[in-house]
Amino acid sequence: MATLLHIDASLFPGEASASRTVTAAFADAWREAHPDGTVVHRDLAADPLPHIDALTVSAAFSDPATHTEAQAAAHAARLALVEEAEAADAIVIGAPMYNFGLASSLKAWIDHVILAGRTLGEGTQSLAGKPVVIVASRGGSYEPGTPREDMEFVKNYLASVLSAHLGITPEFITIQLTLAASNPAMADLIPLAEQSRAEALAQADAKARELALRLSGDPVAV
Ligand SMILES: Cc1cc2nc3c(=O)[nH]c(=O)nc-3n(C[C@H](O)[C@H](O)[C@H](O)COP(=O)(O)O)c2cc1C
Numbered sequence: 001m002a003t004l005l006h007i008d009a010s011l012f013p014g015e016a017s018a019s020r021t022v023t024a025a026f027a028d029a030w031r032e033a034h035p036d037g038t039v040v041h042r043d044l045a046a047d048p049l050p051h052i053d054a055l056t057v058s059a060a061f062s063d064p065a066t067h068t069e070a071q072a073a074a075h076a077a078r079l080a081l082v083e084e085a086e087a088a089d090a091i092v093i094g095a096p097m098y099n100f101g102l103a104s105s106l107k108a109w110i111d112h113v114i115l116a117g118r119t120l121g122e123g124t125q126s127l128a129g130k131p132v133v134i135v136a137s138r139g140g141s142y143e144p145g146t147p148r149e150d151m152e153f154v155k156n157y158l159a160s161v162l163s164a165h166l167g168i169t170p171e172f173i174t175i176q177l178t179l180a181a182s183n184p185a186m187a188d189l190i191p192l193a194e195q196s197r198a199e200a201l202a203q204a205d206a207k208a209r210e211l212a213l214r215l216s217g218d219p220v221a222v
Pocket residue numbers: 010011012016017018019020095096097098099100101137138139140141178179
């Protein structure tokens with residue numbers, strides 16, 4: 001039995017969100033391919049984490065025996081996030097682009113989960129090698145060769161931080177041009193937007209089934 005950790009960060013619910021639509025398709029395919037498996041859903045917009053703060057950092061760098069009540073609570077909450085990620089056999093993350101970068105709720109999750117001596121550090125990277133699929137949604141396009149390719153700070157950031165700090169090589173599913181249908185200036189891009197959405201949904205379905213098959217060891221998970 002394998003566990004999928006399904007993380008969303010979009011401000012918008014359900015099908016109003018491109019990333020949620022694709023992560024939900026991923027989770028549905030996972031469930032279908034691996035009915036005995038588990039899906040844990042963490043909604044960072046509905047249930048936001050606190051920004052990492054001095055109390056939380058001081059707790060990580062001090063002897064737990066010396067923790068104040070507040071430090072102990074902050075550290076326990078952080079460890080719960082780390083343990084949730086460690087317990088997952090695979091993770092799918094919805095990563096909407098806001099102002100060229102990550103949703104701040106997702107950045108908060110990353111700041112909590114990168115924990116020296118546990119997930120970060122030589123010989124201690126407890127999440128190293130974990131399969132992570134990132135659904136990167138954006139209103140425009142930042143693909144190589146487009147005018148704004150240098151302003152892509154979601155996929156580039158996540159690839160760097162997950163690899164350098166956690167030993168994870170994420171795979172990306174990109175759903176782009178999501179504003180084409182609502183922005184008259186992007187009307188010509190609607191066919192490309194529809195193509196991107198169809199491709200993202202197909203990739204999510206295929207990737208979830210492949211991972212479920214690989215991680216569950218269940219020969220019927222195809
Ligand atoms: C606050 C905010 C900032 C945004 N900034 C950008 C941006 O810098 N570049 C872009 O291409 N789209 C931007 N968008 C559009 C979103 O990336 C787009 O709506 C995407 O589909 C978001 O993912 P979601 O549909 O899962 O919420 C922004 C949207 C919001 C709400």
